Amino acid sequence: MSKLETRSRIQNLAAAVGDDMEETGKSAEADLRWIRAQKSFSKLKEKVASTPILRHFRPELQPVVVVYANDWAISAALMQEHDDVFYPVMFASRTLKSNELNYGIVEKE
Numbered sequence: 001m002s003k004l005e006t007r008s009r010i011q012n013l014a015a016a017v018g019d020d021m022e023e024t025g026k027s028a029e030a031d032l033r034w035i036r037a038q039k040s041f042s043k044l045k046e047k048v049a050s051t052p053i054l055r056h057f058r059p060e061l062q063p064v065v066v067v068y069a070n071d072w073a074i075s076a077a078l079m080q081e082h083d084d085v086f087y088p089v090m091f092a093s094r095t096l097k098s099n100e101l102n103y104g105i106v107e108k109e
Helices: 003-009 014-016 028-051 098-102
Strands: 063-069 074-081 084-093
Touching: none
Parallel strands: none
Antiparallel strands: 063 074, 074 084
């Protein structure tokens, strides 16, 4: 499974592991980097195990986009209503670039 396929199947992936995956700097201990990597990997495993089942996109149904933003990441979910319940069709998320961190919440969403 490619990186893009994984990101589109796991809700809020960037927000879940982004803070732990930041570079620690050149002077940081190697052990600290491994601890952060292990912590991020554990979070990712939890996300994969608890991810809701995606539905296929059906053109005849009305799509709904749900957006979320925090201080350092943005995410969105494309959802459609099946049997009176909204199910995800696709997820998208990413961490913000340094110049985007100063945006207000309205601009982020």
